[in-house]
Amino acid sequence: MTDISKEALPLPRSFLSQDAIQLFYRLLAVLLICAVLAVLNDSFLSLGNILNVLRQASLTFFIASGLTLVVLTAGLDLSVGANVALSACIAGTVIHTTGSPVLGILTGLACGGIVGLLNGIMVTALRIPSFIATYGMLWVLNGLTYWYMAGETLHGFPAGFRQIGSGYLFGLPIPVYLLLVFLGIGTLFAQRTIWGQEIYAIGANPVAARLSGIPVARRLLLVYAVSGTMAGLASIIFLSRLNSAEADIGESLTLPAIAAVLIGGTSLFGGVGTVFGTFIGALILTLVLNGMNLLSVSANWQPLVTGIIVILAVWLDMKTRRRAQ
């Protein structure tokens, strides 16, 4: 048997896993950005600004965390932004008509989840590529929301409800607590449950996953439903923070969420990435945009910078991964 063991290629065995190395680089990037901004602008390190950054990042993260699971299965959910808009408008209506924030929150979550489930059904039962299924869903949801709202704006919600998005607890914004909670849940789900493991396996090779006995269709349904439900959660926080709902609030949400996922190191080809990486991705994105605001750089430059960061992050990941192999 000793002869055969020689066959295995001798490889540089690194102490850290690939995921850990990529995460390390990202944390370094966060520190670097913070250091540069702190030097360039006095108000960057103020508590108010830092909390503001965290709150902004949390909104992107809620959408992006669910999306991360979808991308881990080598899928994509382009309908998240439109889902946020519809869920917010429906939840807002429920709160207005019933006066019950709890009922509104549940409706928003349910609406998001159902939309996600429909995406999942299109992807599994109808075998439509997720990119196309959710792109179609984006239009359908936009259509529904515009028809439903008919140009109206909902505003003026109960003070208690508004606490969710703008309130503080022990000096920290409530969305930051929610961020920590869902970061923990998301990480545990992906890394420490067998469902999470199966999701990675599906993303790495769906055919082999099915032939390994993984119920691929059921897991995909779950993943799209979770992505939708997280969009529903984001809709509640938006509604509460903005204290209003309009049909077009979702239009600027999807692409930044995808950017956070990619900057966070999750591969669009599936099987590689972490929820924590997505949090870092959301943080990097928010930090850079915050810094540009503080330095009075015109907002017109923000999309360009976002694009460059995404390309750079993905390129660096591909380089380190290629070197590792």
Added chain:
Amino acid sequence: MSETAVTPLLELRSISKSFPGVKALDDVSFALYPGEVHMLLGENGAGKSSLMKVLCGAYQADAGEFFHKGEKVEITSTADAQQLGIAVIFQEFSLVPYLDIAQNIFLGREPKGRIPGTIDRRKILADAKRLLDTIGFDIDPSVVVNTLGVAQQQMVEIAKAISQNARILVMDEPTAALSDRETELLFALIARLKADGVSIVYISHRMAEVFALGDRITVLRDGRRIDGVKPADVTPDQLVRMMVGRNVDMTYPRNFADKPGEVLLEVKGLTAPSGISDINIEVRRGEIVGLCGLVGSGRTEVARAIFGADPVASGEIVFDGKPISGEPDVASRRGIALIPESRKSEGLALLRSVGDNLVVSALRKLFPSGLFDPRRGQRTADGLIRQLRIATPSARQTVGLLSGGNQQKVVIGKWLAAGAKLFIFDEPTRGIDVGAKSEIFALIDRLVAEGAAALMISSEQVEICHVCDRAYVMREGRVAGHLTRNELTEENIVRLGMHHA
């Protein structure tokens, strides 16, 4: 010796090639004479592929010399190799699927039409037809390539090489995906090419081919040339010893049980849209049951239907006393394992680690609470690596970097972890070298001795005859016959599996 007087068509002297940490080729010399079939033998990782790549200019040798018809030449690029008339027929074909045969043959060298920028379609078809005729391939050159079978695509590849005036063809396991009949056609073509003075470098894992086709054999091991021999002067056992550098039990380890156990799988009248009808099969504990027949006779389809990978139209599958139906997750939970033919695309997540791949089917069994414990997963994987003697630096190694035999052990290992009772093997030894083959068979033998059962599809009839308790032979989607241990001979398998006009 007569050919010592003849100048070799191509000669490689003292070729060495290193990669970081590996000496792929170490002082290898190799001579190819006009019109001969030169077999290149060695285990996976012995240096066959590296030598082939040096030969066709894909790799540059670190040291060594090349001689073409006695003259010193350089091969530093694929263009150099092409200039010398060297062409490689790869295992994965390089044809453009949506172009027709003629377009593929003359891709990039199309005859110009009268109007600038156009192609002379009539000439290209006529030229292609003439070329296909010379290699004895009777087909319309306007047929689109993706409608062709593997064997036919291979013929097109060869025609393409000939059209580029190739005088040296390098073939890497050309019969790996061919049926017996297609293999015969290929052998006939090789004989014809030889008669025309074309030389062929032929890489194979199949002993029968080595002796049927080879004029000369070069054996490589660990990047070194071990010996050059003629088929008449050696026995298969001697060749195997040269390849592995030790004695390997070629008799396929198998301890036949006196009496088979209880029925584990019973398939009754199974019919499926994938092209199988009225299949009746029974597998008992302690048995290895062969499923033979030509490629395309429905063997893989039967395996997939039992496992739930393909839909079933009618019939019944009873496993362990209870009927079973549904997706592969149902079958795997009940204790059925499928070790698919193409392990790279269907058996493994190549970019994930050995450990991840080993536990993927056992997650529910190992972690009934649903909570995954990485350390427990790691321990399970380590145990399997030791038990199956999987050659890997650690469970963290990317599985795609292991050799074919070790990858196959990982696929089997994941079902051991899942506690499978019935193992369905689809061509379990394809692309696996001799040493690993006998290890795999020893493993299967041990599994069934411990009360499991195996259904084994194989195109290697020798393997079926040596290993199986009995076998079913398929023909055109039906079970054509059943052979007991005493009736199990290659002749009987072929007779039952043959198409009747």
